[in-house]
Amino acid sequence: MAARMLPSEKDPIGPEGTATVSITVDGHAATGILGQSIAGIIMAGERLGFRQTAKLDRPRGVFCGIGVCFDCLVEVNGLSDVRACQRKASEGDVVVTARDPQPRGGAA
Amino acid sequence: MSEVLVIGAGPAGLAAARAASDAGASVVLLDASDALGGQFWRHLPETRPARNEKYLHHGWSTFRALGEALESSPTVTIIRSAQVWAIEVLDGVAVHAMIGEPDGARRERRVFRPDALVLATGAHDRTLPFPGWDLPGVFTGGAAQALAKGERLAVGERVLVAGAGPFLLPVAQSLTRSGSRVIGVLEANRAARLARGWSPRPWQLLGAAGKGLELAGYAAGHVRHRIPYRLGRAVIAAHGTDRVGSVTVAKVDAQWAPVPGTEHTLEVDAVCVSHGFTPRIELAIAAGCELTPNRFVAVDGNQRTTTDGVYAAGEITGIGGVDLALAEGEIAGHFAAASATESVSAPPTAAIRRRRVFTGFAHRIEAAHGIRSGWSGWLTDSTLICRCEEVDFGSMRAAAVATESESFRSLKLGTRAGLGICQGRMCGRTTEELLCALNPNRELSDGAVSDRRPLASPLRIGELAHPSSQNNARKGTP
Amino acid sequence: MVSSAIVIGAGIVGAACARSLAMAGLDVTVIDRSTAASATTARGEGNLLVSDKAPGPELVMALAAAKRWPALVRELADELGDGFPGIEYEPKGGLVVATTEDGAAPLLRFAAAQRSAGVDARELSVAEALNLEPDLNPAITAAVHYPQDAQVHPVNAAEALLASARRHGARVRQNVNLSGPILDANGTLLGIATNEGELHADAIIVAAGPWSGEVARTLGVTLPVLPRRGMVLVTSRMPKRIFHKVYDADYVGAVGSGDAALQTSGVVESTESGNVLIGSSREQLGFDDRLRVDTIAQIAAKAIRLFPFLADQAVIRTYGGFRPFMPDHLPLVSRDHRMPGLWHATGHEGAGIGLAPITGELIAALVAGAAAPCDPEPYSLARSSLEPHLTAVA
Numbered sequence: 001m002a003a004r005m006l007p008s009e010k011d012p013i014g015p016e017g018t019a020t021v022s023i024t025v026d027g028h029a030a031t032g033i034l035g036q037s038i039a040g041i042i043m044a045g046e047r048l049g050f051r052q053t054a055k056l057d058r059p060r061g062v063f064c065g066i067g068v069c070f071d072c073l074v075e076v077n078g079l080s081d082v083r084a085c086q087r088k089a090s091e092g093d094v095v096v097t098a099r100d101p102q103p104r105g106g107a108a
Numbered sequence: 109m110s111e112v113l114v115i116g117a118g119p120a121g122l123a124a125a126r127a128a129s130d131a132g133a134s135v136v137l138l139d140a141s142d143a144l145g146g147q148f149w150r151h152l153p154e155t156r157p158a159r160n161e162k163y164l165h166h167g168w169s170t171f172r173a174l175g176e177a178l179e180s181s182p183t184v185t186i187i188r189s190a191q192v193w194a195i196e197v198l199d200g201v202a203v204h205a206m207i208g209e210p211d212g213a214r215r216e217r218r219v220f221r222p223d224a225l226v227l228a229t230g231a232h233d234r235t236l237p238f239p240g241w242d243l244p245g246v247f248t249g250g251a252a253q254a255l256a257k258g259e260r261l262a263v264g265e266r267v268l269v270a271g272a273g274p275f276l277l278p279v280a281q282s283l284t285r286s287g288s289r290v291i292g293v294l295e296a297n298r299a300a301r302l303a304r305g306w307s308p309r310p311w312q313l314l315g316a317a318g319k320g321l322e323l324a325g326y327a328a329g330h331v332r333h334r335i336p337y338r339l340g341r342a343v344i345a346a347h348g349t350d351r352v353g354s355v356t357v358a359k360v361d362a363q364w365a366p367v368p369g370t371e372h373t374l375e376v377d378a379v380c381v382s383h384g385f386t387p388r389i390e391l392a393i394a395a396g397c398e399l400t401p402n403r404f405v406a407v408d409g410n411q412r413t414t415t416d417g418v419y420a421a422g423e424i425t426g427i428g429g430v431d432l433a434l435a436e437g438e439i440a441g442h443f444a445a446a447s448a449t450e451s452v453s454a455p456p457t458a459a460i461r462r463r464r465v466f467t468g469f470a471h472r473i474e475a476a477h478g479i480r481s482g483w484s485g486w487l488t489d490s491t492l493i494c495r496c497e498e499v500d501f502g503s504m505r506a507a508a509v510a511t512e513s514e515s516f517r518s519l520k521l522g523t524r525a526g527l528g529i530c531q532g533r534m535c536g537r538t539t540e541e542l543l544c545a546l547n548p549n550r551e552l553s554d555g556a557v558s559d560r561r562p563l564a565s566p567l568r569i570g571e572l573a574h575p576s577s578q579n580n581a582r583k584g585t586p
Numbered sequence: 587m588v589s590s591a592i593v594i595g596a597g598i599v600g601a602a603c604a605r606s607l608a609m610a611g612l613d614v615t616v617i618d619r620s621t622a623a624s625a626t627t628a629r630g631e632g633n634l635l636v637s638d639k640a641p642g643p644e645l646v647m648a649l650a651a652a653k654r655w656p657a658l659v660r661e662l663a664d665e666l667g668d669g670f671p672g673i674e675y676e677p678k679g680g681l682v683v684a685t686t687e688d689g690a691a692p693l694l695r696f697a698a699a700q701r702s703a704g705v706d707a708r709e710l711s712v713a714e715a716l717n718l719e720p721d722l723n724p725a726i727t728a729a730v731h732y733p734q735d736a737q738v739h740p741v742n743a744a745e746a747l748l749a750s751a752r753r754h755g756a757r758v759r760q761n762v763n764l765s766g767p768i769l770d771a772n773g774t775l776l777g778i779a780t781n782e783g784e785l786h787a788d789a790i791i792v793a794a795g796p797w798s799g800e801v802a803r804t805l806g807v808t809l810p811v812l813p814r815r816g817m818v819l820v821t822s823r824m825p826k827r828i829f830h831k832v833y834d835a836d837y838v839g840a841v842g843s844g845d846a847a848l849q850t851s852g853v854v855e856s857t858e859s860g861n862v863l864i865g866s867s868r869e870q871l872g873f874d875d876r877l878r879v880d881t882i883a884q885i886a887a888k889a890i891r892l893f894p895f896l897a898d899q900a901v902i903r904t905y906g907g908f909r910p911f912m913p914d915h916l917p918l919v920s921r922d923h924r925m926p927g928l929w930h931a932t933g934h935e936g937a938g939i940g941l942a943p944i945t946g947e948l949i950a951a952l953v954a955g956a957a958a959p960c961d962p963e964p965y966s967l968a969r970s971s972l973e974p975h976l977t978a979v980a
Binding site for chain 1: 154155160163164247253534
């Protein structure tokens with residue numbers, strides 16, 4: 001196990017609101033609670049790695065969670081370089097996680 | 109009516125907006141998020157309100173009061189999802205913002221030319237690099253809190269919290285209150301230093317009563333959850349293939365150098381590491397504000413920066429926590445309004461008094477928990493320093509030795525450290541310190557700093573090319 | 587007999603001068619008031635262009651430089667080994683396009699004149715241009731391909747030249763401030779006074795880029811070199827979709843212009859790291875380095891005119907630099923006839939990266955009295971086009 005949503009009924013703060021939002025991530029359907037970030041929905045699906053890096057082909061996922069590290073970049077509805085931790089999921093969003101684009105190994 | 113623009117809706121920005129409004133100015137409050145509160149009061153979205161949100165927060169009622177006052181005020185305009193991407197100082201200060209969803213492509217481009225500006229842009233975690241810190245499952249403390257408070261998502265089931273500073277405690281608390289089991293909190297500093305700074309137990313011996321209560325609350329949480337709090341220890345490596353599965357923990361000496369032979373392995377499914385905070389000062393630099401020797405925004409007793417009409421409050425003037433941020437924000441908002449409206453009113457003496465108390469707290473955090481140079485002892489040649497461009501310590505050293513360069517700019521361009529999309533937000537200060545230590549003369553002398561980012565946020569080329577709508581000051585004046 | 591030299595300025599031109607002088611056997615000291623390769627050199631795109639130069643002395647130098655660079659890159663790699671940051675020399679070629687009906691004929695005329703001066707300038711149909719650059723806006727009206735255009739990593743190239751100079755015995759002293767000249771009774775320059783003491787040499791070479799005027803003034807002569815500001819935008823990295831240096835033909839007009847007002851034109855190219863560099867602008871603002879959003883907005887608009895897909899790409903950084911220009915828009919690589927012992931190597935405007943190696947070799951030949959790699963007269967301070975600008979007394 002890893003990241004997971006705390007179910008509302010077990011949550012000491014008692015969240016209300018049960019509306020959901022459905023997106024696709026790399027072609028697979030994923031559902032979150034309305035108001036969640038794309039990163040949150042992906043992570044709640046027990047997936048921590050969002051992309052493979054350009055140079056070393058290593059996995060990378062959410063790191064700072066507040067929009068400053070840009071590690072969680074995904075493509076949303078055809079637009080690249082979207083921070084999954086900052087973008088709230090909208091119904092029907094098509095999210096593609098991908099190999100980090102780089103034409104070839106950059107200068108060390 | 110004279111206009112005060114406030115950037116950032118965390119504690120400092122909210123307090124500034126409220127004070128400026130109370131002092132008779134028209135206020136525009138911008139924040140990149142779609143909710144008020146900043147990182148400190150990050151909470152569930154309006155579509156998922158919680159009955160007992162205050163359980164996760166310190167000072168929740170203060171936040172609610174500030175938010176309600178601002179939202180109901182006819183002279184305060186709150187613009188959410190406003191990403192400020194540049195500040196231009198030509199004839200006065202122009203603040204350029206994109207309004208719309210984060211990293212969108214068709215956002216509205218707006219320019220604000222306020223009579224006075226308050227910068228309250230806050231800080232983000234600073235995490236020192238260690239082998240494996242790029243693995244999924246390694247988070248900053250801020251990430252764990254943002255996901256816990258903003259989505260009720262626990263980053264892991266078996267989590268270790270490590271680094272330095274009293275702010276590790278609220279991270280552990282957010283985790284336990286979101287369903288994680290925190291197996292320990294590791295503070296790199298040893299008891300002797302903490303005692304010199306304030307106390308071996310940071311939640312005790314606090315002159316700042318509110319802060320003492322806040323941290324006492326966290327301490328009680330620790331006791332209840334039986335979370336071990338260990339001093340003089342650090343996470344020096346994370347291991348795993350697709351995600352973190354374990355970490356190596358070691359004792360560190362007073363300078364944070366790992367002590368050989370003390371390493372042991374702990375199984376975790378997430379680790380949250382923060383060694384302090386980096387103030388978000390690019391907008392202040394863009395506005396021409398001078399910095400202090402410690403690289404915070406320099407302000408006078410009225411929170412005024414060295415640029416005319418520009419004020420600063422909160423973590424960008426020194427890491428001091430919420431109470432100091434609230435006090436500074438109130439003072440900044442008050443004097444920004446006075447300068448914008450060219451009026452004189454009684455100084456906010458209560459806020460000034462609180463600022464004095466909590467400034468002491470800020471100094472003690474630095475004395476007790478500030479980063480020590482021995483940490484680089486846990487680096488290996490293949491440890492990534494710049495995450496974006498995947499620049500490792502070995503290639504950084506090779507470039508520094510081969511060129512003998514004393515130029516941070518040249519070394520940055522040569523190694524690509526800090527040139528990626530985060531623009532050195534994660535690695536910038538670390539890169540500066542490492543390159544300086546690697547130079548034969550222990551010096552980088554070109555005066556370049558990693559905090560300077562004339563573009564404060566990425567934007568689409570099409571958005572930049574698109575004309576802006578002007579938001580001129582003195583709206584509403586006949 | 588000239589046996590020692592001081593080079594003032596450790597940018598790419600100073601580094602190239604130091605290397606050539608040291609290889610010619612001189613005892614060389616380089617000083618910089620700040621650090622190496624961190625001012626003008628660190629704020630350009632690394633252009634080695636023949637395409638933007640009209641027939642004339644600058645093109646002669648550019649053609650010589652285009653021929654020289656590949657061998658120089660090999661020499662430096664052999665000398666410095668693998669551990670040194672890469673120079674990233676890429677002979678990618680340039681593609682110059684006209685984006686208006688009116689712009690087509692002047693571009694083709696310009697290319698024809700360049701061909702007669704020895705430039706490989708190949709007129710392309712729109713289809714051929716799109717074959718080279720599939721994402722180019724098909725609404726172009728003319729296109730010329732310049733295979734001789736290339737790019738280098740300017741900072742790494744400058745650091746490599748400097749490291750090579752050190753291996754040939756040169757000393758590099760950073761953070762040294764010049765305070766004045768040391769002259770004999772006849773007005774011959776014998777050395778310089780600095781905050782770290784006096785330095786003596788047979789030849790003092792000013793290679794301080796746009797600050798050369800200030801340095802010359804400190805030494806007691808006027809030099810009509812002025813700063814011209816240029817801005818560059820950097821995108822996030824992306825899969826390679828731009829294969830040449832592609833620019834709008836109106837860039838050529840902006841390069842040669844003496845107009846002080848803002849001029850922008852679309853100049854777009856990829857780098858090895860995957861980031862796309864977008865220029866360009868030219869503004870005369872003195873040394874004012876404040877951000878001007880209108881300037882970068884204009885650059886962005888013109889880049890989209892060349893490559894519409896760029897509209898949705900993210901720009902992550904912008905930087906600006908000061909380029910040194912002479913009133914007659916020609917480089918200055920020359921002795922100073924007014925002050926024996928003083929030499930100049932500056933005024934390359936936006937071409938200094940590409941022209942640095944030839945400039946260094948020319949200076950070394952002139953100082954040492956050896957055979958010059960090209961006719962030095964057009965780059966002389968004594969040329970007639972500069973005469974009206976040298977009359978003011980320091």
